[in-house]
Amino acid sequence: MEQRKSQELARKRAAVAQLHPTLYPRIVRYLAVRTGDFAEAEDLGSEVFVRALRAVERFEDKGTPMEAWIFQIAHNLMVDHLRARSRRPATVPLENEVIAAVNTHDPAESVEQALDRERDLAVLRSAISQLTEAQQEVLALRFSDAEMTSEQIAHILGKKPTAVREMQSAAIKRLRTILGAGSESR
Amino acid sequence: MSDRFELALDECIRLMLQGMPAGVCLARHPEHAAELAPQLAVIERMAASFGREPGAAASARSRQRLQDEMASLQRQDLEPARRASWVERLAGWMTTGTRRWATAAAAIALILVAGAGAVAASAHALPGELLYPVKRASEQARLAAAFSDRARAELHLAYAERRVDETSTLVERGDMGQTPANAARLEHHLAAASHLAAGTEDKSAQAFQVKLSASAAVSLTRLEQAVARAPEAQRAEASALVFAAGASYAGASETLAARTEPLHVAGEPGQVQIRVVDQPPPGVQGVIVEIHDIQVFLAAGSQSRWVTAVAGPRTFDLLLASDVQEVLGQAEAESGTYTRVRFELGSVTVVLQDESRQTVTPEQQALEVLRPFRVEEGKTTVILLDFDADRSLQPGPDGVFRFDTKVLVRVLKTAPPEGVAAGAPTDATAAPEQVSITGTVDSVTEDRIVVSGVEVSINPTQTTDIVPGATVTIDAQPGADGLLVGIDVQVTPAPPPTPEPQSVEVTGEIQSLAPGLLNVSGQEVVISASTEVSGVLALGATVSVSGARHEDGSILASRVQVLAGLPPAPAPEPAPPGSPE
Numbered sequence A: 001m002e003q004r005k006s007q008e009l010a011r012k013r014a015a016v017a018q019l020h021p022t023l024y025p026r027i028v029r030y031l032a033v034r035t036g037d038f039a040e041a042e043d044l045g046s047e048v049f050v051r052a053l054r055a056v057e058r059f060e061d062k063g064t065p066m067e068a069w070i071f072q073i074a075h076n077l078m079v080d081h082l083r084a085r086s087r088r089p090a091t092v093p094l095e096n097e098v099i100a101a102v103n104t105h106d107p108a109e110s111v112e113q114a115l116d117r118e119r120d121l122a123v124l125r126s127a128i129s130q131l132t133e134a135q136q137e138v139l140a141l142r143f144s145d146a147e148m149t150s151e152q153i154a155h156i157l158g159k160k161p162t163a164v165r166e167m168q169s170a171a172i173k174r175l176r177t178i179l180g181a182g183s184e185s186r
Numbered sequence B: 001m002s003d004r005f006e007l008a009l010d011e012c013i014r015l016m017l018q019g020m021p022a023g024v025c026l027a028r029h030p031e032h033a034a035e036l037a038p039q040l041a042v043i044e045r046m047a048a049s050f051g052r053e054p055g056a057a058a059s060a061r062s063r064q065r066l067q068d069e070m071a072s073l074q075r076q077d078l079e080p081a082r083r084a085s086w087v088e089r090l091a092g093w094m095t096t097g098t099r100r101w102a103t104a105a106a107a108i109a110l111i112l113v114a115g116a117g118a119v120a121a122s123a124h125a126l127p128g129e130l131l132y133p134v135k136r137a138s139e140q141a142r143l144a145a146a147f148s149d150r151a152r153a154e155l156h157l158a159y160a161e162r163r164v165d166e167t168s169t170l171v172e173r174g175d176m177g178q179t180p181a182n183a184a185r186l187e188h189h190l191a192a193a194s195h196l197a198a199g200t201e202d203k204s205a206q207a208f209q210v211k212l213s214a215s216a217a218v219s220l221t222r223l224e225q226a227v228a229r230a231p232e233a234q235r236a237e238a239s240a241l242v243f244a245a246g247a248s249y250a251g252a253s254e255t256l257a258a259r260t261e262p263l264h265v266a267g268e269p270g271q272v273q274i275r276v277v278d279q280p281p282p283g284v285q286g287v288i289v290e291i292h293d294i295q296v297f298l299a300a301g302s303q304s305r306w307v308t309a310v311a312g313p314r315t316f317d318l319l320l321a322s323d324v325q326e327v328l329g330q331a332e333a334e335s336g337t338y339t340r341v342r343f344e345l346g347s348v349t350v351v352l353q354d355e356s357r358q359t360v361t362p363e364q365q366a367l368e369v370l371r372p373f374r375v376e377e378g379k380t381t382v383i384l385l386d387f388d389a390d391r392s393l394q395p396g397p398d399g400v401f402r403f404d405t406k407v408l409v410r411v412l413k414t415a416p417p418e419g420v421a422a423g424a425p426t427d428a429t430a431a432p433e434q435v436s437i438t439g440t441v442d443s444v445t446e447d448r449i450v451v452s453g454v455e456v457s458i459n460p461t462q463t464t465d466i467v468p469g470a471t472v473t474i475d476a477q478p479g480a481d482g483l484l485v486g487i488d489v490q491v492t493p494a495p496p497p498t499p500e501p502q503s504v505e506v507t508g509e510i511q512s513l514a515p516g517l518l519n520v521s522g523q524e525v526v527i528s529a530s531t532e533v534s535g536v537l538a539l540g541a542t543v544s545v546s547g548a549r550h551e552d553g554s555i556l557a558s559r560v561q562v563l564a565g566l567p568p569a570p571a572p573e574p575a576p577p578g579s580p581e
Helices: A002-035 A038-058 A066-087 A094-104 A111-128 A133-144 A152-155 A160-180 B002-016 B022-028 B030-050 B054-076 B086-098 B098-114 B116-124 B132-145 B149-173 B179-198 B202-229 B232-259
Strands: B271-278 B284-298 B305-310 B314-317 B325-334 B336-352 B355-361 B365-373 B380-387 B394-395 B402-403 B405-411 B435-444 B446-452 B452-457 B471-478 B482-490 B502-514 B517-520 B523-534 B542-549 B553-566
Touching: A002 A038, A002 A066, A002 A133, A002 B030, A002 B054, A038 A066, A094 A111, A111 B030, A133 A152, A133 A160, A133 B030, A133 B471, A152 A160, A160 B002, A160 B030, B002 B022, B022 B030, B022 B054, B054 B179, B054 B284, B116 B355, B132 B149, B149 B179, B149 B202, B149 B232, B149 B336, B179 B202, B179 B232, B202 B232, B202 B336, B202 B365, B202 B405, B232 B336, B232 B365, B232 B405, B232 B471, B271 B284, B271 B365, B284 B325, B336 B380, B355 B402, B355 B502, B365 B380, B365 B405, B435 B452, B446 B471, B452 B517, B471 B523, B502 B553, B517 B542, B523 B542
Parallel strands: B271 B380, B325 B435, B452 B482, B523 B553
Antiparallel strands: B271 B325, B284 B305, B284 B314, B284 B336, B305 B325, B336 B355, B336 B365, B380 B405, B394 B402, B435 B446, B435 B471, B446 B452, B471 B482, B502 B517, B502 B542, B517 B523, B542 B553
16 A cells, blocks of 8 residues: 555656646646746746645645646745735835846847846736736736637636636737827827 | 627737737738727737747756656655654644634633633623623633544634624624624625635545535525525625625635646436425516526536526516416536526516506516526436515616516426425425426427426326417426426417507697606607607607507507797787776
């Protein structure tokens, strides 16, 4: 019995590791939309998989895909992170964020591109934070994976697909209002 | 926006995230291009910021971290498990509980100053009383001394029930000053309890979820009883506390369900039955309510979802539900923790003493009440929608009724919940002896009839001439095995077809004029907001009225046209001869 349990545990841990290549980028994008910080999302995404590995012994595959379970862990971690962040002192000035972006930018893009991207990210982060929690969640799941359908999002959130599409439309419309005409000139 | 637009937008998002230019999307949906274009600009911007891959370095770090963690866990698996010594446990507690010590130290200082006698005396102190801070300090000291998250969670739950008890006592006295602060304390205790319980082992967290639901049942019943005893002037404010407490409990249940790893195992189903009861208003004969789907929310982590308990639309008369609870329907539901009930009201028709009717649109049509409850395998959980038509239905100064929905959601069960001591105030003791079920016959056998999903045991003589599809009213009471036993079965005759209103046109003189009502040559004409009026309505004016004649003989006017104004003033009588001009 003990041997079977340890084999089962090993199988589950291997399943988490096997999901990492395809799921890590999706988790990072989801967290990036929710936190507004791609670099932070990369670190948090790594933490998500560590936690999944530690908790996978209790996971039972009874109709809930492991991917959805890991997204749930990501959501919980994001909630804790945002709560802790709200208790910290005032945010780092934009100049420091820009410097950080320049120091860590992908060599494939120019410094100017990195600067533009970080500035736009800051604007988008502020706009997204003005949406409702449900709208943010729908957008984050949507942008996490190009193949994600509204039916899959509905299943994760426990809502109807029509409700998901309505929230998605309302969220984008609201973002457009917040961002103003500037979004159309880009 | 239509669902077609949203489908088009949804497809465009997916295509643009795959790299397709916005122009291609617009070409695929030319009928929505004008609306889509500005939205796609936002999507383009978001995709540029978020729709990219993590950096290669970050991905590599994450992979390495995962491998390191895997290796660490495998090493732990190989080490023999050992029990931490009491010294290690104490050391761990002291290093991580610095903040708790500070709070505990302050609490202990207060207790030392107050004295043991004061602590004992403070046990029944209420918010605002002199010894209440000592009571709270004693609670803080116990929390600080607890050895585990589970123990602290249990304490917080117990303190939540104390807060409810305190609030109930204040409500019964009509002393509402401290109740908002106490409601906030209740929310804090429940949030803390669920957060702490969520950090424990899954089986422990799931067991705590059951305790939370049982606590909610006891607490909310206590509060509802207190509201019923509250002075009339404070009852509305007190009722709001029940909603707030229900929301606090439901929030804690949902937090626990969400934070617990989604190991929800679908067990054998139970049943959810929806009943309605009412406090009738004076001066009316009937209040006919149309209700759409009634749904309940299963809190089960990533598998949380709404479940339809009653498929609408259903119509019922609130006044018929004033003596006996009326069953609206019943459905099978997965066993587990539920936290919300929602429904949408359609129209409300008020039947006045003179048989006239007014159709009212409720001011609040969609309602969602947060209230946790459990559905147990093989058992029936009864949700009672306790309408208060007396407070909901109010006549306006113009005689037109308004319906501001006031409803309490109460949870009854056909069997007492586990873990609740006998004699404790529970919803189960409030189960009535008799219920009334009106609905459509789903199926009928020699000794069973199913009406709107509700199964009732009957004897064969009661089912003569009853066929599936018939509308029946059954008076029943719970039997020893929980199944309803029919006392009386009445087949409801089909109502006579409502005659179509007859179109009429009348022309005549306005003989009387009141707001919304004319008398045109002896005929009563009702003017509504949709009546088209041409000309100035005045006594004596000749008008042409087009409309529909109702059963009471009055005409509901669709159009009133003034044909001629006031009749000319009569010519003055000629002066008698010889009088001065």
